[in-house]
Amino acid sequence: MTTFTRANADHLRNTLQGAVVKCSERCLYQSAKWAAELSVSLPELPSAASSFGADTDSQMQDVDSLPISPAFNFANSDPEEARLETQELSRYLLAKSYFDCREYDRCSAVFIPSTLPKGPLSPTSPKNKSKTPTKTGQGEAKESDFIAGVESETHTNVLPKLSQKALFLALYSKYMSGEKRKNEESEMILGPADGGTTVNKELAGITRSLEGWFADREARGLSGSNQGWLEYLYGIVLAKGKTEEDARRWFVRSVHLYPFNWGAWLELSELLNNVEELQKIGPELPQNLMTLIFHLYASQELYQSTEPIHRELNELENIFPNSQFLKTQRALLYYHSKDFDEAEIIFSALLHADPHRIDSLDFYSNILYVMSARPKLAFLAQIATATDKFRPETCCVVGNYYALKSEHEKAVMYFRRALTLDRNFLSAWTLMGHEYVEMKNTHAAIESYRRAVDVNRKDYRAWYGLGQTYEVLEMHLYALFYYQRAASLRPYDPKMWQAVGSCYDKVDRPIQSIKAYKRALVAGSYYEQGSSFGSGTTAGDPTGVLDPETLYQIALMYEKLNRPDDAASYMGMTLAQEEGPENDDDDEGGGHGIGVTTTTSKARMWLARWEFGKGAYTRAMELANELCQDGVEVEEAKALIRDMRARMESGRSPS
Template sequence: MAMLTDVKRTELRRSLVDLTDRGLTAAAKWAGEQLAGLPEPDGKHPPARSARQSRAGSSGAASHHADGDDDAYHFAKSLFDMKEYRRAAHVLKGASGPRAVFLRGYSTYLAGEKRKEEERIESAGLLGKEGAANKELELLESELQAATRDPQTADPFLLYLYGLVLSDRERRAEAREALLRSVHGYPCNWSAWQALAAAAAPGQELAPDADASMPRHWTREFHLVHICLETQENDEALGRLQSLAAQFPGSEWVTNATATAQYNLRNFDEAQELFEDLLERDPHRIEGMDVYSNILYVKEAFAALSHLAHRVSMADKYRPESCCIVGNYYSLKGQHEKAVQYFRRALKLNRNYLSAWTLMGHEYVEMKNPPAAIEAYRRAVDLNPRDYRAWYGLGQTYELLHMPFYALNYFRRATQLRPHDARMWIAMGQCYEHEQLSMAPAAIRCYHRAHDSGDREGIALHKLARCYERGKDLDAAARCYEANLARIDAEQLQGQDAPDALLFLATYKKNAGELAAAEGLCLRLLDFGAASKERAKALLREIRSMQVAGSASAMALAAASLADDDDMAQWDPAEDMAMTPGSMGGAPHEGSLTLDTAFDISPQY
């Protein structure tokens, strides 16, 4: 174990230098984070090599470079860091070293992206529609295709850049092939792993053949966790994260991913505890705190969300995450216009920031602006078709517009992405109940699926009971109402569900003749509002009348039974069964009943 840890430490130290040299700052940051997360070795750390020693001692195409390019490379790197991408590419024209060649190509790519953004703003406004394109892609593709043709000598960083270019040109299969070659050649480039995840075909991210093609390297586990979180396979992600936490006990990336998985599973208390632990370890951390703000928003923790918004604003107020956190704070306060202002500011800083588009759509729904909400949600699903929140938001918006067929289509997409989320199935059930569809059996199936998926709010049970009640299946309705009432009592909840259940069950028990049970339910119903109280009183009067009527009938039956008993007590068999005519005071009258006639068994009978 210690030897494997030392191997990882060596790889990460080398990759930290290689990635920084090539301007891949996000990947370098990830490598540094995992390096800091490794357990400390017994005793002292081995003496760390300087950057110059690391570059000199690293072997392979990734770190070898020609000495003649050093001066031009360092000047170009300083220009790159200042975001003067065209100048950096020009300075490195004709360079032959691997670092210089990659930096020239990457500078050209970023210069094209920068110009594309400028054209988009000039033509359609900051949040306008797409129209501009990166005009450097075609030339870059031809150069990179020639440079990476030979699989033996192809530079893994150039393959990564080639994969980016192909992805931008919507050639996903070729992009995936180039990116796979890149991570095979240099597994510690986290940016290549992320691009590989984005290039995967929808629904095929965790396919067996996709997994088999990946390199058997420890970074593969991080990639699979990332894919699991993207595809909402949160339980699998948590299982893999347990293994990674043992290997990288101090990794903030692992802790953040674990908190995100718990949030996706709606385990808000566990997720909040993990995010608070992250902030305790790094008080100035901003990455991932937007998810933490969502938890505080759901829990309506005004003070905690205000404190978090102040903290991130002090750390860096012009980060997209900071703007989203402040936007969530204003949304919780009901200031939706101001919340939209901050979400738009986040998109000015990073127009590909998915959470801002989705949250802005939510705000427009609150502001009763369906067209703007639909546009925001569509931008979100264009950026990431796996974002179930945006699909769900589209469904809700079209439901508000009384367009259930459109809403049903979007809710179906959401349930495909979150098949174990009860909220998605409840939304579909409500669509099926709409008067334009009136598909009660389909709605009932959806509500059953929601209940089986762990409906915490009990909405599905109440909806099921109402569906069965409207369908005249009173026994099934009673079972659902009883189960929901038991849940409400156990959790001591308030709301309209309890009086609805009590009223139905009281009527159901009354009609079934269970008057004592019905009376008890009505007495509970008296504790609720005026409308419920009046209904309960009327029902109690009916029950009491039935009880009185039942008592009178019972008394009459009892009296009749007692009278029969008195007659039997006064009866003398000796008198009624006299055998001789003399005992009757003379001859028997014609037609009178005697023992002989009473027991006549003549053949005609």
């Protein structure tokens, strides 16, 4: 990467400050906050013309002549847009004040009178007869039905002549009004009528308005001067209607027109289901710094904790050394690769640097829960509650604290509170499903996990939870389907493949079970990379210690297939894990094994019986005597020894 100069830093800082202003003007406050934090994280490079020894009076005189940051130069480069924004200034300020007070309908009505349809278009139109929105079993229409209802209309621009900024604010406030009304009309979380099917009834009108506006711009040859914000809003509407391919196309168009709207990148990331789709969309994106940040974020969301991703992160941290966002991404990369110690260190440092920062604290609480760090989790819950007890992240932190104390009812109460605040808060759905499993409420657990995957199909924990729950219900084919979805998202997690192998065994498909267990062995060696990224053995290193339980299960599958020699081979490999792999650097000639476990003792017992069946009494006697020393399977081992002695004394010589 080229050296980052002061000129580069100043240009990037001005651009990010401009993004803060532009996003704030359009009431995209989360995107504005993200850009502002990134701007502040840039290093303050020394000026070549610094004059620390200059006279104080002359410095004071220079203050008035300092240039104003380009971020606060409000003049629009498009003369027509600048003229419209000047004319609308008073109305724009009024509308924005209404939006800030959450009076969304009033905000929209400042620019657009309430003439747009709030529901589906009239079904009396011949073109719409086949596209009338239908009712679901819960008595609610799907959002995609409302979008479908306007697809076949011939769109004309019915909007008044407005600047793009005013039009975005008016339509975005209409969208927010629909979301607010949708939440108000929704049933209680997991209540009897809560099927997650309540819709935003403003989508149809917004869709028709935007399509008419875009068609009119294109007909007049003005599409080249679009600013990217309305494309972003149209992408959101299409994504809500499950028209994902079109939504991706419009988000890509939006980030080409204005790359520093972080919200557009976030929405685009949510529409990518796997690494292949991320690689496919890469060439379509603008080649700039924001694309690099997006690629890092999307890879982290897809659980890609690889060396190239860490190199990308290192490059970005060279530019933004103080970025809390990038430090959080590194912590999440360690979290996804199950390196909880490293992730906890980073989150702890972030908490000390900014104790009022609530973002991503739900992930930190998950890490502390897995580590059983109850005092730290209690402290985190106290800090989060003191800062803002009505944030979904805070509710998840407190819920995890009660879950660690095994107070599952209280944990569920806090997870439900998080979902009352934000029904699309993924962590709460998944964690609530875990708690319902602990409470043996399988129906509520299944519904929680289903809602989690509705929010985010990339949440492997929810897919795995569905598999576990159906396995408890002994519905193994269902469990197998969900475990396979989890394994496809986490192909290097041995736990996923072990679950798939177990399900194949229970549906009596031993060949597929063996394949799944062997995938688990490969995945297990991938994860043996040590506590820090890139250290330890490499992925697939054959000298690493293998999981004895997986080896034992493979042996049992070969036994089911009536292939005793293969079964014996894997039982021997299971037994070998006690001593560990051979290591030439080890003076004793052996590595660090796992020692005697119940699984290795079972394998030793199986091998003793197998050798006994072959007539190899000497080897069988050795194995049986070892079992007596292990203290596992002792009675069976003694019985086998008595049987062998009786046979040997009767004059039968071992083969």
